[in-house]
Amino acid sequence: MTEINSTYVLIPGAWHGGWSWRPVAERLRAAGHRAVCLTLPGLGDGDDPAGLGLEDAVDHVVSEVEKLGTEVTLVGHSWGGYPLAGAAHRLPGKVSRVVYYAAQVPxxxxxxxxxxxxxxxxxxRGLIDASPTRSIPPTLQWVQGLFMQDVEEATQRLVADLLTPQPGAYFLDALDVPSVAELGIPALYILGQDDRALPLPGAEFAARLGLEPLMVPGTHEGMLTHPDEVAKAILNG
Structure with a gap:
């Protein structure tokens, strides 16, 4: 059980901005907590994705946490597990817990x-090489087949329109830090029951943290379609 008045820093996945966490954030706030939805460099509306590397995303998370001036729980969705891990190692004493939601554990x-x-x-790699900005454009097909296959087409099209190109180096760069599990910070891994988007089974990513996944309803976009259940898992998992 989390403490009252905790601060949650919500890190979105690839192609997503802070908007993707807002339904969950509203529920965390309603429960008496502080919730901050980040949009990482290059992933805001109209941002230029060219020239950005993974360290830029990590730097942004670190900077935003340091501005808050309090201990935080870092919550990462999907690719957001990478900047989460990089930031956790640079924030000693400032991260009280880490939560991976349908996330990759580097x-x-x-x-x-x-x-x-x-x-x-x-x-x-082919998509990155073919792009003049070395980014990966989102597609409606990915939304329909991988991200949220369980909703009507109008919703899928809306989400696809909200996605932005992903800076390619965010996928090509590696972290030179040990596993978050070695930091001794309490961790939780949450996984949607119908997630199709992860490149490996979610249980394998959870095992990298020495954990079993906590299952919640929904697909890879469950923070949009099942925010009640995702927020409850974050708070009580």
Whole structure:
């Protein structure tokens, strides 16, 4: 059980901005907590994704936490597990807990692309190489087939329109830090029952933290479709 008046810093996944966490954040606030939804560099509306690397995302998380002046729980969705891990190592004494929601748990020295099966890795590299900004554009097909296959087409199209190109180096860069599990910070891994988007089974990512996943309803976008259940898991998991 979390403490009353905790501060949650919510880190979005690839192609997403802070908007994706807002339904969950509102529920955390209603429970008496502080919730801050981050939008990482290059992923805001109209941002230029060119020239950004993973360290820029990590720097942003660290800077925003330091501004808060209090201990925080870092919550990462999907690719957001990478900047979460990088930031946690640079914030000694400032992170009281980490929560991975349908998130990738990095291995030291291995990028997200390298953590994908070979065919998917080759596809991602090809998209980056083909882009003049070396970014990966979002597609409606990914939303419909991988991210939120359980909702009507109008909702899928709306979410696809909200997504922004992902800076390619966010996927190509690796972290040179040990596992978050080695920090001794309490951790939680939450997984949607119908998640299709992760490159490996969610249980395998949870096992990297020495955990079993806490299952909640929904797909990879459960923070939008099932915010009550996701917020409850974050608070009580």
């Amino acid at each position: 291995v030291r020295g291995r990028s997200l692309v390298e953590d994908n099966p070979p065919e998917a890795a080759a596809m991602l």
